[in-house]
Amino acid sequence: MDYLTEINEASSLDALDRLRVELLGKKSRIATSFAALRDLPPEERQVKAAELNTEKEALTQAIERKKAELQEGELQTAIAKEAIDVTLFEAREENGSLHPISRAMEEIIEYFLQMNFELRTGPLIEDEFHNFEALNLPKYHPAREMQDTFYMNDGMLLRTHTSPVQIHTMLGAKPPFKMIAPGAVFRRDYDLTHTPMFHQVEGLVVAEGKQISFANLKHIIIDFLTHFFGNFPVRFRPSYFPFTEPSAEVDVGCIFCGGAGCRMCKNTGWLEVLGCGMVDPNVFKAVGYENVSGYAFGMGVERLATLKYRVGDLRSLYEGDLDLLEQFQ
Ligand code: PHE
Numbered sequence: 472m473d474y475l476t477e478i479n480e481a482s483s484l485d486a487l488d489r490l491r492v493e494l495l496g497k498k499s500r501i502a503t504s505f506a507a508l509r510d511l512p513p514e515e516r517q518v519k520a521a522e523l524n525t526e527k528e529a530l531t532q533a534i535e536r537k538k539a540e541l542q543e544g545e546l547q548t549a550i551a552k553e554a555i556d557v558t559l560f561e562a563r564e565e566n567g568s569l570h571p572i573s574r575a576m577e578e579i580i581e582y583f584l585q586m587n588f589e590l591r592t593g594p595l596i597e598d599e600f601h602n603f604e605a606l607n608l609p610k611y612h613p614a615r616e617m618q619d620t621f622y623m624n625d626g627m628l629l630r631t632h633t634s635p636v637q638i639h640t641m642l643g644a645k646p647p648f649k650m651i652a653p654g655a656v657f658r659r660d661y662d663l664t665h666t667p668m669f670h671q672v673e674g675l676v677v678a679e680g681k682q683i684s685f686a687n688l689k690h691i692i693i694d695f696l697t698h699f700f701g702n703f704p705v706r707f708r709p710s711y712f713p714f715t716e717p718s719a720e721v722d723v724g725c726i727f728c729g730g731a732g733c734r735m736c737k738n739t740g741w742l743e744v745l746g747c748g749m750v751d752p753n754v755f756k757a758v759g760y761e762n763v764s765g766y767a768f769g770m771g772v773e774r775l776a777t778l779k780y781r782v783g784d785l786r787s788l789y790e791g792d793l794d795l796l797e798q799f800q
Contacts, residue, residue, distance in 0.1 A: 477535045485540050491534050501527055568800040569608070571788060572670060575652055575776035579672050582698055586691065588649040588674065593636035595655060596627050597655055601635035605757035608716040614713070619691050621667075628655035633673035634714060637750075637767060639765055640675060641758040646765070647678035664785050670718035677750065677765035680761035686716070688766035692721055696744065700726060700779060706741065715748025726778055742778055 474494055481487040495501060504523055508516050580590065593601075603606075603615055614631075621629040623713070636652035652673040674691075676683055684774055693705050704724035712718040722743050725736035732738040747768035755763060777785050778798065787795055 475533050478530070478537050481537055481541070482600055484538065486543070486614060487534065487541060488538055494530050495527065495534075501530075516738070549589055559792050568796070571776050571797065571799045572772055574799065575637050575779060576670060576672070576772050579695075579700065579772065579775070580651065580653055582695055583672075583674065585652045586649070586675075590652045591632070591636050591640050591650045591652045593633070593639045593652060594617050594642065595630055595657075596623070597614070597630040597635050601638045602628060602630050602632075605638040607751050607753040608633050608713045612713065618674040619658050619660070621659060626766075628723070632769060633657050634767070634769060636673055637675045637714075637754070638758060640741065641677065641755075641760060646760070647676075647682070649676045650674070661784075661786075664774070664777075665772070666786060666789060672749075672772060674768045675750070675765060676767075677760070677763050679763055681764050683749075683764040683766055684748055685766070688749070688768070692745070692747060693767060695720070696723055699775065704730070710746065710748075711747055712748055714751050714754050715746075716751045718748035721745045721747060723778075727781070744775060744778070779784060 478487070478494075481490055493499060501523060504519075508520055510695060511519060513760040527658075539648060558752075578596045584590065585619070599615075602620075603612070604610075608614055620631050623629075633654055636654075640648070640650050640652070652675075655668055655672065656671050657668050658665070659667060689707065692707075696703070696705050700723055703726055706722050707719040708722060710718045710720040720743055722741035724730045725733060725740050725742050727733050727735040728740070730740040734741050736742050744769055747766065750767050755761070755765075773785050773788070776782070777788070780790060782795075
């Protein structure tokens with residue numbers, strides 16, 4: 472096989488380099504022939520030198536050409552090997568986010584924890600004593616009606632509010648204390664602004680003597696609402712709850728119309744957000760407390776969330792509608 476064919480058939484850059492050393496290196500036939508030139512007579516030397524140079528040139532060029540060819544080949548192989556199919560579907564993990572109800576709930580809890588309230592929970596299934604009786608809701612009180620309350624066969628019921636956690640707490644603790652109780656509650660209700668299950672956060676503060684006043688209640692509620700909604704006007708409206716006296720419902724200036732009047736606030740300019748009051752003496756009596764004072768409040772988390780995030784229909788939050796929920800990322 473002649474050398475040019477051998478070069479052309481080199482299978483790799485390494486093989487080619489070995490060939491180059493063999494053909495043109497210090498110990499190659501050409502190198503030896505060049506060295507032998509000096510022993511030749513001048514005329515012969517010139518002819519032979521020209522011959523050798525031509526041969527050397529031909530081999531060098533052939534090697535360079537083959538080298539370029541092999542390099543290109545290796546590049547193409549590498550490119551082919553590392554190719555990414557950009558049309559391939561990526562098995563992507565979607566990032567989830569907190570449900571708006573959970574987010575509102577966490578924000579409410581966080582505020583009260585910072586205010587040194589402690590977190591309490593109670594059972595979802597209650598007896599009449601904790602859900603009604605101890606809260607000054609006697610037997611024939613209209614709030615106990617079958618239309619509102621889910622009753623079980625054994626006389627137990629699904630709690631209709633978080634206020635029974637007030638009773639659990641007072642029966643198990645000694646004042647002074649400040650507590651909040653978040654959780655699910657149940658009522659037989661279903662329309663634009665009501666679902667059969669919803670969430671409340673209850674608050675209760677009790678201390679000895681007459682330490683706790685309505686002013687304390689007012690302060691914490693206004694501070695909380697300002698923290699939660701921003702700078703909207705807040706008003707306390709006299710109201711009635713069996714377990715507080717005096718009682719109030721609290722409104723914020725309509726965050727939709729700024730108080731001018733709209734469909735959301737039924738043209739009143741105000742939105743009701745929670746109920747509160749000074750703990751009724753009958754409640755303290757039911758748990759055996761004497762010579763204490765306290766305030767309590769209860770707020771609907773769905774109500775606060777739909778107002779804050781401007782959701783028109785409360786029910787839509789429970790339909791698992793990703794288009795809606797993804798807006799809250
Ligand atoms: N439990 C009341 C409700 O569900 C709210 C409330 C709690 C009001 C505590 C006053 C004090 O509507």
